[in-house]
Amino acid sequence: MDFDSKIKQLEEEIRRTQKNKATEKHISLLLAKIAKLRREKLKMELKKGGGGGFDIPKTGDARVVLVGFPSVGKSSLLTALTGKESKIGYYAFTTVSVIPGILEYKGAQIQILDLPGIIDVNRGRGREVLSVVRTADLILLVVEANAVEKQYQALVNMLHQVGIRLNREKPDIRISKRDSGPMKIFNRSNLSEDVILGVLNENGIRSADVYIGPNVDFQDLIDSLDDSLVYIKSILVINKIDIIEDINSLKNKYPEAVLVSSFMSDTLEQLKNKIYEKFEFIRVYTKSWKGDISTEPLILKRGARILDVCKAIHRDFEENFKYALVWGKSVKYPGQKVGLNHVLEDMDIVQIYVE
Ligand SMILES: Nc1nc2c(ncn2[C@@H]2O[C@H](COP(=O)(O)OP(=O)(O)OP(=O)(O)O)[C@@H](O)[C@H]2O)c(=O)[nH]1
Ligand SMILES: [Mg+2]
The missing domain is CATH 3.40.50.300 (P-loop containing nucleotide triphosphate hydrolases)
Known part of the structure; x- marks a missing residue:
């Protein structure tokens, strides 16, 4: 049987099933099965695509x-x-x-x-x-x-x-698998533990530490198991x-x-x-040890740290980093001394000192 007919069959079964507390778990398992089949189908189809003037290298920011x-x-x-x-x-x-x-x-x-x-x-x-x-x-x-x-x-x-999910954050779910031991679930959502266990089991997860965030719904749970x-x-x-x-x-x-x-x-x-x-780009200018400020800004994502500036300049900068001086909105006074984890703002100027 192909993916589509298997999916149809499961959807039929859901339609036939009375919806109540007692069947909740059964239905979620069926839904989890459907999601798994869809995922396998998509993976297979994506393999077929590509090539022929469609693979363009990424350039720019x-x-x-x-x-x-x-x-x-x-x-x-x-x-x-x-x-x-x-x-x-x-x-x-x-x-x-x-x-x-x-x-x-x-x-x-x-x-x-x-x-x-x-x-x-x-x-x-x-x-x-x-x-x-x-x-x-x-x-x-x-x-x-x-x-x-x-x-x-x-x-x-x-x-x-x-x-492709548009304008949505990845669901707030973390699963770290272990080799053995029981499932440990820290559940802050409204989903029942039974349903969560059932869905995870269905996806071959039997031993793991699992965190489920407060706003997670059933679709999120299914989505979080889908790395495609x-x-x-x-x-x-x-x-x-x-x-x-x-x-x-x-x-x-x-x-x-x-x-x-x-x-x-x-x-x-x-x-x-x-x-x-x-x-949410920010522009960050660098200052050389001589005091010249770069004419072109580095383009970084909002939330970027000094660490990201180091990475953007040269690999060695991260390894040999001593401290940085910053001028701009992210610091309390001009030329403030900061470490690798300091978060930058748009139009900041950064001078990095290495060993
Ligand atoms: N009135 C008007 N016509 C437009 C506008 N933009 C594009 N067109 C016209 O719409 C037609 C299609 O434009 P294209 O830019 O080739 O459209 P496309 O989306 O790239 O089309 P495909 O490559 O076939 O998918 C052309 O005749 C354009 O001149 C617009 O803002 N207003
Ligand atoms: Mg076109």
């Missing part, structure tokens, strides 16, 4: 991908944002491979990938496109202003099907706002979205800014 139906204006946006030419056409599937461009913004180099349009996971090059999407640090879901609802939902569903899932930030980009009359109602309906037109440069500036904000 972060990777953004443009995902959407054919002809929504992805290539037009790539060109408008990065200056990189990507064929633009009024017909569907103009783009047939991955086209990379670089957006330079506030000192950050952001790689943007233009992808072929997708209409379904299993049609055309859907799988290959989606396996590139999995490698992104940020996904731009590009939809047309006159078809937002339909396209947005379809895209989210497609991404979900291939194990990826958690990626996304922005809804509504393109072609020049073709519709009522922009305000779109704004009200999708307050998180960025409304753009490939032909209106002010809207593209807003998009650049939103992309930059999503990454």
Whole structure:
């Protein structure tokens, strides 16, 4: 029997089962089984994808991908944002491979990938496109202003099907397996211990220390056992706002979205800014022992420490580190002496002393 029919059979069984306290555990086991089958199916399918102009090396400080139906204006946006030419056409599937461009913004180099349009996971090059999407640090879901609802939902569903979770944190669950001994569960959630044990058992975990955070639900528990899932930030980009009359109602309906037109440069500036904000980059300047301050900042993620500055400069800096002096928002007074774990802020200046 193939994956799909096995999954169907289990779903049937769930439908037939009376839902009450007594059957709760049984149902969660069936759900865990389904999740396991889906996972195996996805792993097999992902193996098939890749190659053929789709494997582009990562460059720059972060990777953004443009995902959407054919002809929504992805290539037009790539060109408008990065200056990189990507064929633009009024017909569907103009783009047939991955086209990379670089957006330079506030000192950050952001790689943007233009992808072929997708209409379904299993049609055309859907799988290959989606396996590139999995490698992104940020996904731009590009939809047309006159078809937002339909396209947005379809895209989210497609991404979900291939194990991409949008704008969600990894569930707050930690499992450290042991070779022997009983299961030790520290459960702060509302899930019953019976259900947790059942699901873990079903996944071959019989001896482990397990922590379940307060906000974890059943889906999170299942997801946490699936190492093929990826958690990626996304922005809804509504393109072609020049073709519709009522922009305000779109704004009200999708307050998180960025409304753009490939032909209106002010809207593209807003998009650049939103992309930059999503990454929560900070700019850190370095000061040499002579006292010169670097002209180009290091681009680091928010929460970065002195340690990350060392790593970005040279491996030896971490090993031979003595102390650092910092000027800027993260310190109480200019030139304060700090250690490797000091957390930096945007626009800080750092001078590192090594042995
Ligand atoms: N009115 C309007 N048309 C646009 C806008 N952006 C792109 N277009 C047009 O939409 C058509 C498709 O643009 P592309 O950039 O090729 O779209 P795509 O999403 O890359 O399409 P595929 O590569 O086929 O998936 C072209 O005729 C563009 O000129 C926009 O903001 N407004
Ligand atoms: Mg295109």
